[in-house]
Amino acid sequence: MKVDVNESIKSNTEKEVKEEAGLDVIADRVIAIQDRNKHNVPIYAYGICKVFVLCKLVGGSFAKNSETLESGYFSLDELPKLAEEKNTREQIAMCFRAAMDPQWKVLFD
Structure with a gap:
């Protein structure tokens, strides 16, 4: 997801989860900030900074939409x-570890 103009990482995360998954969440804490080209392939000609955010589910339900056909x-x-x-x-495993560790320290490149 790209952060929309006039949105913060927190507000954009909450908005996008609602739009794409139908879920109401509170973006609770940052798990990691990664340089995409150091962790994903293929390498892009431009830079992308990926921010992984741990969210707390507070409501909503999945609804099929133009970006997401199913959820689980x-x-x-x-x-x-x-x-x-x-x-x-590996990135998903990192998120699982962060969710289980209340003392998690943000990882960054």
Whole structure:
């Protein structure tokens, strides 16, 4: 997701989760800030800074839309095939670890 003009990372995250997943969340804390080209392939000719945000679910329900056809919850061992140019198994594992660790320290490149 790209951050829209006049949005913060927090407000944009909450807005995009609602638009794409139908869920109401509170963006609670930053997990990591990563240089996309250091963690994902293929390498892009331009730079992208990826911010991983831990969110608290407060309501809503999934509704199929133009960007998301279906939704589900998966354990780390049962992940579906990933679009690794967007998110890798290692990045998702990092998010699982952060969610379980109240003392998590933000990782950044």
